[in-house]
Amino acid sequence: MAETGRAGSGKHAATYGQPVNTPVILEAAATPTAPALVLRPWHVEDVAALVEAYRDPDLRRWTSSPLDSNADGVEWIRTQQQGWQAGDRFGFAVLERPDPASQRLVGNVVLKDVAFGKPFAEVGYWTVVHARGRGVASRALETLTAWAFGHFHAGGLEGIELLHQADNRASCRVAQKSRYEFDRILPAAPPAYPLDGHLHIRRADAGSLQGGPGNAGSGEHAAAQSRESTS
Numbered sequence: 541m542a543e544t545g546r547a548g549s550g551k552h553a554a555t556y557g558q559p560v561n562t563p564v565i566l567e568a569a570a571t572p573t574a575p576a577l578v579l580r581p582w583h584v585e586d587v588a589a590l591v592e593a594y595r596d597p598d599l600r601r602w603t604s605s606p607l608d609s610n611a612d613g614v615e616w617i618r619t620q621q622q623g624w625q626a627g628d629r630f631g632f633a634v635l636e637r638p639d640p641a642s643q644r645l646v647g648n649v650v651l652k653d654v655a656f657g658k659p660f661a662e663v664g665y666w667t668v669v670h671a672r673g674r675g676v677a678s679r680a681l682e683t684l685t686a687w688a689f690g691h692f693h694a695g696g697l698e699g700i701e702l703l704h705q706a707d708n709r710a711s712c713r714v715a716q717k718s719r720y721e722f723d724r725i726l727p728a729a730p731p732a733y734p735l736d737g738h739l740h741i742r743r744a745d746a747g748s749l750q751g752g753p754g755n756a757g758s759g760e761h762a763a764a765q766s767r768e769s770t771s
């Protein structure tokens with residue numbers, strides 16, 4: 541299927557609660573209409589492109605951390621790097637690779653709230669405004685999801701949650717395309733969450749696991765309780 545990403549060339553060093561010293565690099569194949577994607581940890585050198593991406597009002601509206609300056613951007617990138625070090629948050633810059641010699645930032649995708657024995661983690665994502673509508677978010681999410689189940693299912697990861705505000709139709713569509721099934725409405729919780737939200741869940745199954753079939757069990761949905769926005 542054209543929009544299904546694949547885990548690529550990196551060494552997969554992530555482990556629960558352990559520092560990750562080997563860069564994880566994932567790839568999503570090109571489609572007939574869009575270049576291949578490379579997913580890699582954020583670098584401080586990305587700050588200018590990051591702050592530029594955050595000039596978009598829609599991105600600022602739907603994500604929880606408006607970045608107004610290079611200092612904000614560096615702090616945000618440091619937070620992503622600390623997540624890799626702690627082994628509980630795995631944020632990837634998403635780069636489009638129109639040809640082997642060039643790459644440009646087109647988005648962000650993150651797996652967060654990961655802990656050993658915890659059945660659910662959460663994903664978040666955004667795409668820079670000029671790259672929307674060509675499957676960047678859904679292909680990056682599919683790639684991240686395959687990597688996440690491949691590496692954390694054995695440690696207890698049974699499902700991944702995706703939360704969005706109910707009127708974020710594009711995000712709902714990304715969830716559907718990426719097989720995150722609608723689970724339930726999350727009631728509004730003003731002022732942080734003025735409108736109802738949707739909880740979608742992708743459960744570990746034969747199609748999600750790189751290493752074989754898994755068990756879709758029940759567990760506490762910590763991410764749904766926290767109602768953190770997907771950023």
Ligand SMILES: CC(C)(COP(=O)(O)OP(=O)(O)OC[C@H]1O[C@@H](n2cnc3c(N)ncnc32)[C@H](O)[C@@H]1OP(=O)(O)O)[C@@H](O)C(=O)NCCC(=O)NCCS
Pocket residue numbers: 598599602603665666667668671672673674675676677678679703704705708709710711713714769770771
């Ligand atoms: C949501 C977002 C990540 C989607 O990124 P993207 O790379 O354009 O996503 P994709 O191309 O993979 O898919 C987008 C889908 O939404 C659809 N879509 C876009 N705007 C829509 C709208 N207003 N109503 C319904 N569907 C919409 C597109 O048509 C596409 O579906 P299709 O492939 O069936 O045509 C991007 O719009 C964004 O970054 N928004 C701001 C930040 C944000 O909302 N992040 C998520 C927070 S929960």
